Amino acid sequence: MDTYTFATSRQIDFPVCVRINTLEGKQLSFPYSILLKHPEIRHVGSVQNTNSELYVTAQLWAESKPLGVSMQTPHTFFKNSRTWNKWLELPVLVKDCPSSSQVAITVWDISACPENGSIDHAVPFGGTTIPLFDEDGTLRKGRQKCKVYRRKAADGQSPSRTPHIPPPKRRKANEQPPPPIPEEEELERLEQLFKKHEMNDIPQNDWLDQLVFQNVGKKARDVEQAARKRSSVNRPPKRKSAEMISAGLKDTVNGYGDVDADTISDEDKDDDERFTLYVDFPRWDFPVIFEDYGYEPSKMMKEFSSTPSASAVGAKPPPEVRYGPGIAPGTSVVDDEDYPVVQIFDPEQFQKENPCESKHRRLVRSDRNAFSDSDQKPNAKMRDELNEILSYGPTQELSAQDKDVIWTFRRHLSREKRALTKVVKATDFTNPNEVRQLVELIPRWAKIDVDAALELLGPTYDNPVVRAYAVDRLRQAGDAELQLYLLQLVQALKFEKYESTEEGLPASSLAKFLIDRAANNFMLGNYLHWFLMVECVDQSTDTSAANRAVFARVEYYFMVELEKRDPSLRKTLLRQGEMITILSSISKEIRFSRANRLQKIELLKKTLADPKNELVKIEPPIPLALDPEVQVCGVYPDEANVFKSSLSPLYLSLKIANAAEGSSASTPRTQTHGKYPIIFKTGDDLRQDQLVIQIITLMNNLLLKENLDLKLTPYRILATSPSAGAVQFIPSTALSVISAKYKGSVLAYLRANNPDASGPLGVRKETMDTYIRSCAGYCVITYILGVGDRHLDNLLLQPSGHFFHIDFGFILGRDPKPFAPLIKLCKEMVEGLGGTTSPQYAQFKQFCFTAYTTLRKSSSLVLNLFSLMVQSSVTDIRLMEEQMGGMGGAVGKVRERFNLDVSEEEAVRALDQVLADSVNAVFGVVIDRLHEFVQGWRA
Template identity: 55%
Template sequence: MEPFTFASSSELRIPVAVKVNRLEGYEKPLPYSTLLKRPDLRHRGSNLSPNSELYITVQPFADSKPLTVHSQTPYKHFKNGRVWNQWLTLPANYSTLPANTQLAITVWDLSPINPKGGDRHHHIPFGGTTIPLFDEDATLRTGRQKCRIWRHKAADGYSDTTTPWQAPRKRGRRGQYEETVVVDKKQSRRDAELERLVGLMKKHEMGEITETKWLDQMVFRQIEKLERQSVKSSTRPKTTSHPTFGAQNGEANGEAKELLCAEGDADHVDGSFFLYLEFPRFDHPIVFTDHEYPPPPISSVHAPPSQNTAAVNFKPPPEVQLGPGIHSDGNSTSDTDGGSRLIHIYDPEVGYADNPAENKHRRLIRGQRNALDRDLKPNPKMRDFLNKVMSYGPTVELSEKERDEVWRFRHHLARDKRALTKLVKSVNWNEQPESRQAIALLPKWAEIDVDDALELLGPGVQTPAVRAYAVDRLRKADDEELLLYLLQLVQALKFEPEHAKEDDETDSSLASFLIVRSAANLKLGNFLHWYLMVELDDEAPSQSAKNKKLFARVSYDLMKELDATPEGQARRRVLLKQGELVTVLTKISKEIRNSRADRPRKIEQLKKMLADPKNEMLTMNSLPLPLDPEVKATGVIPDECNVFKSTLSPFYVTFKTDKGEKYPLIFKTGDDLRQDQLVIQIIALMDRLLLKENLDLKLTPYRILATSTLAGAVQFVPSAPMSAILGSAKYKGSILGYLRFHNPASPDTASILGVRKEAMDTYVKSVAGYCVITYLLGVGDRHLDNLLLAPDGHFFHIDFGYILGRDPKPMAPLMKLSREMVEGMGGSTGTADSQFDAFRQYCFTAYTTLRRSSSLILNLFALMQDAHIPGLSAFGSDSVRKVEERFKLDVTEDEAIGFFAQLIEREMGAWGPVLIDKLHGFTQGWRA
C-alpha cells in the first residue's frame, strides 16, 4: 500500500469557506397560458431577463438542523451571465463541524408581488441544492463542484434532502442504484469529453500541469462553452425531476407536480440549471476526526457491590424492595407485569457537582462533637485501608470515602505524622464547626516532617491556623536546612491569605518568620534579599502587580528589621555594597556583549573596565560576595579575566579574598539563570539527603545566583569538558587516560586501573549520583560539552536549560551514560578491576534513597509552579507529575531497582546519543 498523508479536521481551526462561481442553465420561456393564469409571474426577475439579478445564501446543516446563520452574496448586476466569483465565509470552523454537515445553498429570485399575499418577503426561491461537506470516505471536499439546482425549491438541508446536489440514480429491480441510461450518443460523447477536461483542469489547479497563461485562458473558455452546451442539451432531465426519498416513484412525481402547480408553473418543467462552486484546497486531504471528550467522572453514589467484589464493605448493603415490573438488572422477564423496565437517565452533574444530600449528611455528622470518635479505633481491614491512604504522594486527591474515613478516625491518626496533610485535605474549611474541630487537633498532633510543612504552605491551604502550624515546624529547622528551602519559601509568600496580619509584631505568618530569621543570619539575609530582588525585577513582565507589591513589602520589612539593631545596620550596608557590585558587573557584561569587536579585543576591553578606578573593582573592604557571602572579597585581578566563546559573551573574573585565596566566578547577562539555580538547589538538597544515609556520592553542587531575571553569577569550578578530554592526544582520547594523567598510581597508595584509588572512587560515585539525579529531574540537551570532569575525579553536569524531559534533539536518552563514561571505570565486561558493578550498586542505593524522600522533592517543585520559570511553565500544573512519574512510586522497591537496571543497560547500548554527540561536535566545529 502506498503511503497516504492526511490531516485531521479537528486541527483545521479556520472558518468554512465556499466560492460561488456561476450559474449555468437554460429553460423555455413561460407560455402565455401560464401568464394568464398567474399574472404575478410576469413580474419575476428571472422571467423578465435571462440575466436577472439573483443572490445566493449558504447555510450549514447537520442532523436536519441549522448549525449557524446563513451567509449571503452581495448585490451584483449581471450583463452576459450570472457570474459571482465571490468567496463566502461561514461563522463556523472546520474543526467544530460533524461528519454529516451539509451546505444548503439557495438561489433567490426577486418578485415585487408576494405570491402568498402581504407586503413582506418579496424574494422567492429560484432553486436550491444541498451538498455534503464530507464525501463518502469522510474526506473534506475540495476544488470545483457542479451542483444541480432544483427549480422553485429552497434548499432544505435535511438528512433525507429533497434537493440533492447530484441527481439520484434510478433504483433497479433488486433495489440497487443504477446509472441513468442516456439515449443521445452524441451528448454522451460530449459529456465524456467534458468530464475528461474537468479532470485535467483540477490537475492544473493542483499544480500537476505546467501553467501557460495564454493557452490556459483559451482552454478555460472552451470548457465553459462545452459546459453551456451540455446544460442546454439536457433541457429535459433523464431522471426523476423532483425526488422524494422514502416514497414510491409515482408518489414522488405526484407530490412534485402538485408543488409545481401551487407555484402556477406546472407546464414549465423543461430546463435545467447547475451552480458551479469551489471549495478551498489544502496541501493534504482533510479527513474527519471527532473531538474525543473526556469521560465523565465516576459518581460518588455507587451501586451496592456484589458479594464477589474485592471492595471493603464495613456494613451490609440495605435491603431494597422493587416495585411491580421493576427488576434490579433493569429488564422485565415477562409481559404480564406491564412490560416496565428501569430507565437509566444520564445526569451531567453526577460526578462534577457535589451531591447536596451527601453534603448535608456530612455537615450534620461532622458538625456535632461525637465523643465516640475519640476512642474509635480501626479494625485490621480499616487499618490497611488507612495505611494505603497515608502512603499517597502529595499530588494524589482523596476520594469522598477516603476523606470521610480519615475524618472519622482523626483522633486515632493524630499519632501518625504523615496523616496531617491527609486530614487537611479531608476537612471542609468553609464549615465553621468542622474547621474548629480540626484546628483544635493541631496541638495534639505528632510533629510533622519538613516535607509535610512545605505542603501545608502551598496554594491549596488558605487557613491561617494551619499555615501558622507549618511555620512553627520550620522554626525548629537550623539555618543551613532552612537555606535549602528558602527559594521555595519565597514563592510560598504568594499563597499567604490576604487577611493575614502584616503590622502585628506577634504575627506568625511566613513573611515575618523569614524576616526575623534572615535578619539574624548574614547568609540567610543575603539570599533572601537577592531572591526578592529577582521577583521585583522590572524586566519580569509575567510577575503580577499584586505579587510585586507583596515582595516589595517583605523587602521593606526586612530592611526595617535590619535597621533596628547596630549589627543589622552593618548588614544592610553590605547588601547595598553588593547591589553596587552587581550593577557594575551588569554594566560591564552588557558592554562586552553588545561590542562588535572580536574576542581578543573584548578581553582587553574587559581588563580595562575592571582596572578603571571609576568602577572601584580593584579594592574592596572585605565585601561578602552575593554568590557566597562566606567569601569576603578584597578586590579583583584584572589580568586573570577572560571572555568565553558564546553568543552572550559571559566573562570570567577572579576575586581576591581576605584569606589570600582566589575565588573565580562567571558573570553573564541576557540569560535566565533561575532554572539552573533551581536545579542546583535540588541537587544540593539531594546531596544532603544521601549524606544522611551515609552515602557520599561526591556531588558538585556549585553555586548559582540569579541577580535578576536576565543576569546572574556562576561559581567557576576548574575542570575540562568531556569533548576536550576525548579529543586530546595528551590523554590518549579517553577518560581513563585523563584520570591516570592527573592521578597516577604510586607504590605508596592504592590504585585501580592505574589511577589513584581515591580519584577512581570519586569518579565512579559522582557518575552514579549524576546519572540518578539527571534522570529524576529529566535533564535534557546532554552532550559532551556540558559534561565536565575535574582533575581529582569529580564528574558533574552544567547547563540545565532543559528539564522535566524536554530536549531540543530527537532520540534523546532518559539518562546520559555513554560508552566512554563506562570505559573510564574499566568497562562493563566484568573484569577484575572494573568498577561497573560498584557503579550500579551506587545507582540503586541512590535511587531507592531518593524515592523515600520523594514527597519533599515534589513539594519543592509544587511551590515553584507559579515562579514563571520557563522549564516549569511549559508543563503548568503537570510539572510535578513529570517528576513523580520518574520516581515510580506505584511499584515496590525491588521492582524500581529492576527498572533502573534495565534503564542502565538500555542507555549504554543506545546509538541515538552517540549520533547526537557526533552531530553536536560537528556543529560546534563548524561554528568555530
C-alpha cells in the same frame, strides 16, 4: 523554539479569507416554446450566454446570524470558462470566529426585468454554504469543492439548506443502498491526489501534469453526463426537464422563490444541472484547532469558587440536563437525536454538597458513636487500613471513606507524626466544630518532620493555626537546613493571608519567621533578599500584581528589620545591588553589540578597567551575592572573556579578599590564587537552573546523611532578575571536546591526567572511584527530575574525575529532541567505565540503585518542595501546570519517576531497564552527531 504540531484559532490574528476560483457545470438551454410563454427569461444573462458575466458574494454567518457585511468579486469578462481567481477578505478575524462559523457564498446573475420596478437587477444563479471549521474543529485550508444549488441564494442558517456537501438521500425502510459506481469512486480518488499535488506532496512535472489534467477533465465530463442519463431514466415522468427549470427560474425572477413541491423537487433540479464551485482557503503550516474564549465566570461563580469546597481537588463536574424533543438549543452537543445532552452551570455546585454524603459524614463523625471519642482504638484490621492511608504520598488525595476513618481515630493517631497532614486533609473546615477540635488537638501532636511542615505551608492549607504550627516546626531547623528550603519558602509567602490594613507582620506568620532568621544570619539574609527582589521586579503575565505586592511587603519589612539590628548589612545589600546593576549594563552592551567576538572581548576588558565603573578595586570588599562567604575586592579585566553564544555570556575573574574558610562541603570551591571565576549573563531566566541546582544540593545532603558520597558538583547559581544572573564557573572540559581531542575516549582523558599502571584501567584509583560515583549520582538525579536536552556539550568532566551536568533548560520530561532516552548514558560515559562488561560498570549500577532507593525514602520532601513551586514562574513547571494542572502537573511528573506505586525491588528493576535502554539508545547517538555538526557549522 519549542516543537509543536498545531496552532489554535485564538492565535490567528488574521482576517477570514476565501478565494473564488472556478464555477464548473453545464447549463441546459431553454426551448423556444418556453421562451415564448415567458419572454422575460431571455433577458437573464446566463440564458443569453453560457459564459455570461457573474459575480460572487461571500458573507460569514454564525448561529443563524450574519457576522459583518458581505464582500463581492469584481465584474469579470469570461471567455471560455467562469474563472475568477479572486481573494475575498471578510471583515472578521479568525480568532473572533465561533466554532459554528460558516461562509455563505452566492453566485449572482443579471436580469433586466426585476420585479415591481426594483433597481436591484441581481438574481441568484446559485449558492452554497461551507463551514469554516470541519467536524473535528480544524480550520479548513486549501482547495474546497462546493455544490451549487441552482437559483438559490446561500443560506447561512444553522443548519443550512445549501450545504457544500449535500446530505445523503433518504431511503425507504426496505430500500437497498445503490451500488457504488466505479467511475465516480475513481474520480473522487483522483481529486484527493490533486489536493496532495497542490500541496506539493506529489512531485510536479509540467508537461505530464497538463496531459493528466486534460484526461481527468474529460473523464469528469463523461461521469457527469452518465449520471444525468441515469437520473433521467430513474425519474418518474412529470414534466419536461427544461420546462421545470424555466418554471423555477421564472418564479425566482419574480421573487417567489422555489417552484411548488407539486411541480418540481430539489432532487430533480439537482440532477438536471450539476454546478460546482471551487474555492480556496489560506494554507497554514500547521493545523489550526478551534479554541474558545476563556470567558470570566459569573459573579455567583466567583463568590462560590472562593469557598474551601470550590478549591477542592475532587470538585464535582457540572451536571448534565436532558431536554425534551424539540426544545434543545441548536448549539447543544447531540448525544441522542431525540434527547440531546447539554451542560449548564449549576450555581449550587460550589456551595452545596450532596445532602446524602453530608448526612453520612455527620453521622460517622458524631460523638454519639462512642462513649468517649478519645477511647476509640482501632482493631487489627483497622490498624492495617490506617497504616496504608498513612503511607500515602503528599500528592495522593484521600477518599471520603479514608477521611472518615482518619477523623474517627484522630486522637489515637496524635502519637504518629506522619498522621497530622492526613488529619488536616480529613477535616471539614466548613464545620466550626471540627475546626475547633483540630485546633485543640494540634498542640498535643507528636513533633512532625520538616517535609510535613513544608506540606502544611502549601496552597491547599489556609487555616492560620495549621500554618502557624508548621512555622513553629521550622523554628527547630538550623540555618543550614533552612537555606536548603529557602527558595520554596519564599514561594510559600504568596499563600499567606494578610489584612490590607494590618501594620507589620503577624508574629506567627512565615514572613515574620524568615525575616527574624535572615536578620541574624547574613547567608540567609543575602539569599532571601535576592529571591524576593527577583519576584518583585517580575513583570511577566504569569506573576500577578497581588503576588508582587506580597513579596514587596516582605522585602520592605526585611529592610526595616535590618535597619534596626545592623544598618551595615543593609548597606552591604545595597552595594551588591549597585555591582549587579553595573555588570548587567555591561552585559547588555556586549550582548547587543554588532561587533565580532574578539572585538566584544576587547570592549569588555576596556569597560571593566574604566575607573568610573569602580570594578577594578572595590573598597571595602563586599560579600559576593552568588556566594556570600566570599569577599570580593575587585575584578581582573585582562582575564575577562566572552563565550560563544547568542547571549554572549561574560566570563569574569573576581579578586577575593578572604580564603573562604569554613565553606560548606557541598559547594565546589574554584578559588585559585585569590580568584573566583563566574559567568554573568543577561537575556536568560536562570530561575529554573537555580531550582535544579538547589534540588541537586538537597539530594546530595540526603545521600551524605546515609554515608553515600557520590562526588556531586552542585555549583552555585543565582538569578539576580527575571532575565539576568550569575553562575559559578567550574574549570572542566565538555565531553564533546574530550571526544574530539582523545578520539572519543574518556578513559584516555582520565589516564592522561591521572596515570597509574596499577590502578583500574590504568587510572588512579581515587579518580576512577570519583568518576564512577559522580556518573551514578547525576544519572539518577537527572532521571528523577526529568532533565532533557542532554548532549555532549553540557556534560562536563574535571581532571579529578568529577562528572557533572550543566544547562537545565528542559526538565520534568520535556525534551526538544525526539526519542530522547530517559537517562543520558552515552557511549563516551560507558567507555570511561571500561564498557558494560567491566567491574566498574557493575559498580556504577550498584551506586545507581543505592542512590535511587535512598532518595525514594525522602520522596515526600522532594514532592513537597515541588508542590510549593506550582505557582512559580519557573518555565517548565508553569507549562506542566497549564497542560495538566494541579498535582498532576510538575509534582505528578516527579512522583512518576520515583515509582512510588511499586515495591523497592520493582522500582530498582525498572531503573535497571531504563539504564539498559539508555545504553542501547541509537537515536541519542544520531542526535549527538547532529548537534556536533550544527555547533561546528555555527562556529
